[in-house]
Amino acid sequence: MCVTLNSLRLYEELELTGGLLRVNGKVVAFTLGEEVSDDTFVVHIEKAFAEIQGAYPMINQQFVEHECMKYKYINREEDTGAEGLRKAKLSYRPVFLVEKGTVTKREATV
Numbered sequence: 001m002c003v004t005l006n007s008l009r010l011y012e013e014l015e016l017t018g019g020l021l022r023v024n025g026k027v028v029a030f031t032l033g034e035e036v037s038d039d040t041f042v043v044h045i046e047k048a049f050a051e052i053q054g055a056y057p058m059i060n061q062q063f064v065e066h067e068c069m070k071y072k073y074i075n076r077e078e079d080t081g082a083e084g085l086r087k088a089k090l091s092y093r094p095v096f097l098v099e100k101g102t103v104t105k106r107e108a109t110v
Helices: 002-009 055-067 083-090
Strands: 017-023 026-037 040-048 073-075
Touching (some): 017 055
Antiparallel strands (some): 026 040
16 A cells, blocks of 8 residues: 555656546546556556446546557556456456566676
């Protein structure tokens, strides 16, 4: 949650783009992301109240429709190994998937 709160606090400094979904005036979902190249937008954070049926697909669809139409690719980031999240992300029919890797700092040699 710390990353989400910090992203909201530093929204302008990080040059993020975001969107809200409201039902009866109350925020039920939001999303944050940024352009990473001329043809790619990455969605870093997407949150919704799970009890609001359809909130996740709706914030995704509306955000892309209103903020991301100029991009060829929308990077939805990793699924964190959660089967339901993976299934939901695959339902958007990704053009390709990239296997997650690990970056480590190399020790300095003398």
